[in-house]
Amino acid sequence: MSATRITRFSVLALGIAGALAAGQVQAAGFQLKENSVKSMGSSFAGTAAKKGDASVVVNNPAAMTRFEGTTVQADLTVIDLNYEFQGSGRDALGQPLTGGNGGNAGDVTPVPALSVVHKLDNGVALGAMVSAPFGLKTEYEPGWAGRYAALTSDVKIVDLTLSGAIDITDRFSVGVGVIASRADVTLSKAVDFGSLLFANPATRPLPFARPQAADGMAEVQGDDNGFGWLVGAHFRPTDTLSIGVSYRSEIDYELSGTADWTVPANVQAVFGSNPATAPLFRDGDALAKLTTPSILQVAASWQVSDAFALNATYAETGWSSLREVRIDFANPDPDSVEPFQWRDTFFAALGAEYKLNDAWTLRGGVAYDETPTSLAHRTPRLPDANRIFYSVGASWQLSEALEVNFALTRIEPRDPRIDTTSGGSRVAGGFDGYANLYGISAQYRF
Template sequence: MQHAHRYTRLTALALGITGALALGQVHASGFQLKENSVKAQGRAFAGTGVAAGDTSVVANNPAAMTQFEGTTVQTDVTVIDLNARFEGGGYDLIGRPLTGGDGGEAGDVTPVPAMSLIHKFNNGLTVGAMVSAPFGLKTEYEPGWVGRYYAAKSELKTVDLTLSAAFELVPDHLSVGGGIIWEKAEAELSKTVDFGAILFGQLPPAARPTAPAFARPQGSDGFAKVEGDDTGMGWVIGVNFRPNDKLAIGLSHRSEIDHDLSGTVDWTVPAAVAGGPLGATPLFKDGRALAKLTTPSVTTVSVEYKFNDQFSLLADYAETDWSSLQEIRIDFANPDADSVEHFGWDTTRFMSLGAEYKLNDAWTLRAGYAYDETPTTYATRTPRLPDEDRKWYSIGATWNFSEQLEFSFAYTRIEPDRPQIGIVTPAAQGGQRLFGSYDSNVNLFGASAQYHF
C-alpha cells in the first residue's frame, strides 16, 4: 500500500486546487484577464489608467474618475475565442505509447462581461462601482486524450466588486483615489487517474510481466474532480497627474487577494479496482479538499500625450507580481494525502503602445500593440496552462450616437510563441511522460455602451 499512498499524494495534488492556478488561457499572463474595457482593448490596453471617458478606471486607476462629470454608466462584453491544439505524445510507466488523440480544441468561446458606474458630486468627490472578472477562463480536452492523466477540464472563475472614491487635490491637475475589492473565486479541476499503474506499482517485480490487463498501466482508468470556492478582500489605489492639457500620467497598484478555497474531491474508481484493496483505502474516498490561493498584485504606469485635439498617443507598463505563487499546499481530508506543488513563478511585464484619432464628432478610431510575458517556464508548464509570451494587435472605434449615448467596438488578435510541453512523472507517481507543443492563438471581440446623464 505504500506505493498507493505515494502515488495518490501526487494524483490528488495534480488535479486539485493547484490546477486552478495553472488554467489561465494563453491570452493573458498566467491566469490574468485584462478584458474589462472595450475602449482600452482597441488600444491594446494602453493608457488604462489615464484615458478620459472610460469608466473602467474605477478598477484600473480610481484617481482618474475625477475627469468625469455627472453620472456615467458603462457596460462591456468581450468574447474570447481561444484556439489551442496539442501536437505530441507520450509513454506510460512501462514504456508503451500513451493511447488517445490530441484532445481536440482545448480552448473555448467565452464571454467576459463588465459593468461600471461613476458619479461626481459638486464638491469634487467622485465615487464609482465596478463588477468585473480579473482572473479566470478554462481549458477542456476530449475524453481519453493522450494527456488525460494531466488534465481534463480546468476552470477558474473570479468576480470582483470594486467600490472606489477619488478626490482632486489640485483641480484639473492632481487627483488621488482608492477602493476596496470583494472577490469571489470558484475552481473546478478534473483529470483521468491511472489506477492500473497504481496496481502495477504494488506488485512484486517478478509478478509484473504476468499482471492482468486491468493491473497494468492504462488498464484501469478512473476519474477525479475537485471543486472549491472562497471570497476574499483586497484594495486598489492610484494617482493621476496632469501637469498640462497635453500630458497625463497615472500610477495604480492593485493588492494581492488571499483565498482559502474550500471544496470537495470526487473519485470515480473502476469496478476492478474498487473491489480490491485500493477500493477500501480512504485515499480514494470522496471528501474535503482545501488550499490557499493568492491572486497577484499588479502595478501599472499609464501615460497619455495629446498632440492636438484629434490625435493622442498612449502607453502602459504593468508588472504582475506572480511571486505570490511559489508553491501551493493542498490539504485533503486524509492527512496522509496532503502535499505541496512548487511553481516558482516570478514577476511578469506587460508593455503596450496605442493611439486614438478623432475622425469627426461621431467617430473615434483606435489601434495598439502589446507584448505580454508569461510566468511559466518549460520546467513547470502543463496542459492546464499551455502558456507562452505573446503579442497583441488591436483595433477599435467609438461611435457617438448622441451627446449622452455612445457605442464602442474592438478586435484583438493575440499570437503566442509556440508553447512546449515536456513532463516526466517519477515512477512512484505514475511514471507517465508527455511531450509536445501547442498551436494556439486568441481572438477577442468586444462591444460596449456608455450612457452619460
C-alpha cells in the same frame, strides 16, 4: 506497495495544484485584462491614464475625478480561445499513450463588466464595478493522450470593487478602492490506476495492473471569498499630458469544496482488501490555498492634437507570490505541496487614437505580455508563453450622452510548449494556439 506510497500517489494524481496555476492565453498566467472594450481597442495602452473610460474604477480610481455627472458603462468581451496539442506522450513503461490530441481545448467564453462613476460637486468621485480579473476555461476530449494531466479546467474569479477619488489640486487626484472577490474552481483529470497497481509486485500479476488499463477520474470543486484593495494617482502636468499610476493588492483564498473520485470496481476491490489503503481515493472534503498576484500599472496619455492621441502602459504583475500551492485533504491523504517558482512579469503596450469626425474615433495598438512560467512548470491545463497583442477598435458617438465602442484583438503566444509528467506518464510537445477577442460596450452619461 506500501500504504505510504499509495497515499503519495493519490495526492499527485489529483493534480489540483497544477490546475490552479494554469496559464491563460489572453493574459499572463491566468490574468484577464478584458474589463474595457475601449481600452482593448488599443491593446490596453494608457488604461490607467485616459479619461472617458469608466473601467478606471478598477484600473485607476484616481482618474474618476475626470468625469462629470453620472456615467454607466457595460462591456462585453467574447474570448475565442483555440489550442490544439501537437505532441505525444508515453506511459510508465515507455509505451505510446493512447488517444488523440484532445481536439480544440479552447472555448468561446463571454467576459462581462459593468461600471458606474458619479462625480460630486465638491471634487469627490465615487465608483462601483463588477469585473472578472482572473480565470480560465479549457476542456479536452475524454481519453486523449494527455488525459492524466488535464481534462476540464474552469476557474472563475469575480470582483465587486467600490472606489472613491478626490482632487488634491486642479492637476492631481488620488483614489482608493476595496475589492470583494469570489473564486470558484472546478477541475478534472484521468487517473492511471493501472500504473499504480503495476508498481506494486504484489498486484502486478492482475490483468488490469498495466499502464492505461484501469483509468479512473478525479474531479475537485472549491470556492471562497477574498478581499483586497487598490490605490491610484492621476497627474496632469499639462493640458495635453496625463499620467496614471495604480496598484492592486494580492488577494488570498482558501478554496474549500469536495474531491470526487471515479475508481474502477476491480481497482476499488483491491484497495478495499487492505485496511491501510481502503480509506484512499474516497470522496471527501478538500482545501487549497490560492493567492492572486498584485498588479502595478504606470500609464500615460498624450493628446498630440485635437484629433490625435498617443497612449502607453507599463505594468508589472507579482506572480512571485505563487511559489507553491498546498492542498489539504480531509481524508488520510497528506498535504500536497507543489512548487511553481513563478516570477514577476511585465506587460508593455503602445496605442494611438484618431478622431475621424464628431461621430467616430478610431484606435489601434500592440502589446507584449511576458509569461511567469518556465517549461518545467507548464501543464496542458493551459500552456503559457510570451505573447503579442494586435488590436483595432472604434467609438461611435450616437449622441451627446450615448457612446458605443467596438474592438478586436488577436493574441498570438510565441511557441507554447509543455513537457510534464503526471502519474508516471509523460506528455511533451508544442501547441498551435491563439485567441481572438471580440468586444462591444456602451457608455451612457447623464
